[in-house]
Amino acid sequence: MGTTQTKLRALLADIFSYLHANPEVSWKEYKTTKYIKGLLEDKGCRIQTFGKTPGLVVEIGSGEPVVAIRADIDALWQEVDGEFKANHSCGHDAHMTIVLGVLFTLLEDGIPDHGTFRFIFQPAEEKGDGALTLVGKGVADELDYLYGLHLRPIQELRHGQFSPAIRHGASWSVDGVITGEDAHGARPHLNANAIQIGSEFFQHLNNIYLDPMIPHSVKMTSFHAGGDSTNIIPGNATFSLDMRTQTNEAMEELMGKVERIAKMLSDYHEVEIDLSIRSSVAAAVINMEASKIMEEAIIDTVGIKHLVPMITTTGGDDFHFYTIKKPHLKATMLAVGCDLEPGLHHPNMMFNHDAIEPSVKIIVKALMKTVEKHHSQGVSN
Numbered sequence: 001m002g003t004t005q006t007k008l009r010a011l012l013a014d015i016f017s018y019l020h021a022n023p024e025v026s027w028k029e030y031k032t033t034k035y036i037k038g039l040l041e042d043k044g045c046r047i048q049t050f051g052k053t054p055g056l057v058v059e060i061g062s063g064e065p066v067v068a069i070r071a072d073i074d075a076l077w078q079e080v081d082g083e084f085k086a087n088h089s090c091g092h093d094a095h096m097t098i099v100l101g102v103l104f105t106l107l108e109d110g111i112p113d114h115g116t117f118r119f120i121f122q123p124a125e126e127k128g129d130g131a132l133t134l135v136g137k138g139v140a141d142e143l144d145y146l147y148g149l150h151l152r153p154i155q156e157l158r159h160g161q162f163s164p165a166i167r168h169g170a171s172w173s174v175d176g177v178i179t180g181e182d183a184h185g186a187r188p189h190l191n192a193n194a195i196q197i198g199s200e201f202f203q204h205l206n207n208i209y210l211d212p213m214i215p216h217s218v219k220m221t222s223f224h225a226g227g228d229s230t231n232i233i234p235g236n237a238t239f240s241l242d243m244r245t246q247t248n249e250a251m252e253e254l255m256g257k258v259e260r261i262a263k264m265l266s267d268y269h270e271v272e273i274d275l276s277i278r279s280s281v282a283a284a285v286i287n288m289e290a291s292k293i294m295e296e297a298i299i300d301t302v303g304i305k306h307l308v309p310m311i312t313t314t315g316g317d318d319f320h321f322y323t324i325k326k327p328h329l330k331a332t333m334l335a336v337g338c339d340l341e342p343g344l345h346h347p348n349m350m351f352n353h354d355a356i357e358p359s360v361k362i363i364v365k366a367l368m369k370t371v372e373k374h375h376s377q378g379v380s381n
């Protein structure tokens with residue numbers, strides 16, 4: 001028993017090192033897919049890949065219920081120490097490692113006669129459309145329960161703390177285009193300066209009021225105008241907005257207000273301002289039965305002292321599209337405390353790797369409990 005544990009720990013350390021050193025951005029996770037497939041090929045699992053679409057689904061066991069755990073597999077593209085590159089600053093390398101640890105543990109310890117375990121290695125979480133794409137390929141078909149997980153920043157959970165649900169907010173990424181006409185630098189009265197319009201847009205965003213009891217924010221996160229000729233007043237610009245709200249209804253309201261700003265500035269300056277939604281992530285829908293099972297799994301493995309009730313975060317996750325598309329799914333996400341600093345998506349994000357092993361144990365316990373409960377309730381369909 002002790003040596004198996006030590007072997008698994010060493011194997012997971014190797015897997016994490018490889019994944020961390022080989023990050024791939026959304027929709028380009030081909031090496032990652034191949035690597036995971038390679039680890040599992042001789043293990044007697046059923047493996048499904050999707051041709052040009054990266055990611056894979058691995059299944060063991062048979063019959064009902066069908067219980068899945070999802071790991072996101074993509075990295076971010078960002079500047080790290082002066083160089084732009086793919087970087088696992090959202091901890092998806094750890095998520096893959098933990099979920100592989102769960103799979104190896106179940107293969108080693110054995111699984112119940114009745115019950116199917118499905119492991120979803122999902123691409124493009126950061127783009128917000130990975131989950132929807134895989135749902136379209138049938139990975140959520142016949143699923144009864146779905147678990148996910150995410151490392152949490154130190155402000156939300158400390159190392160050693162776990163929470164059975166993450167109340168994610170909605171997040172939208174919106175692209176804006178200002179279309180006007182350039183003018184000579186000597187004749188500023190002949191056009192509207194797109195940089196000025198952009199700065200007015202920025203100011204008005206700070207004048208939006210929504211219900212203060214519902215966390216929300218909207219920020220301009222990119223703005224591009226002008227070129228090499230600095231004697232031209234630019235008429236055109238592009239920009240992006242990052243929008244967050246804790247509920248899906250508040251997001252609709254926020255978008256309505258942003259659209260009104262665009263219309264007002266467009267009327268006043270006589271330019272076109274077009275807004276389009278580049279990506280959108282829905283707010284969490286948490287199932288009480290699934291989160292209760294996860295809570296019991298935390299208590300049984302690491303003890304009640306390490307349990308923190310459901311956490312609320314302004315971050316988003318495309319995990320919640322599974323339940324939007326399959327409303328009968330019983331789903332929750334495990335929140336993993338690991339003293340993660342300075343923050344998710346920070347180029348130099350660091351976390352305590354000792355959180356990997358207890359996370360594996362908690363999820364194994366949750367999966368086994370789910371099957372047990374399902375059969376003890378005599379559920380069948």
Ligand SMILES: [Zn+2]
Nearest residue numbers: 090126344345
């Ligand atoms: Zn992320």
Ligand SMILES: [Zn+2]
Nearest residue numbers: 090091092125
């Ligand atoms: Zn993430």
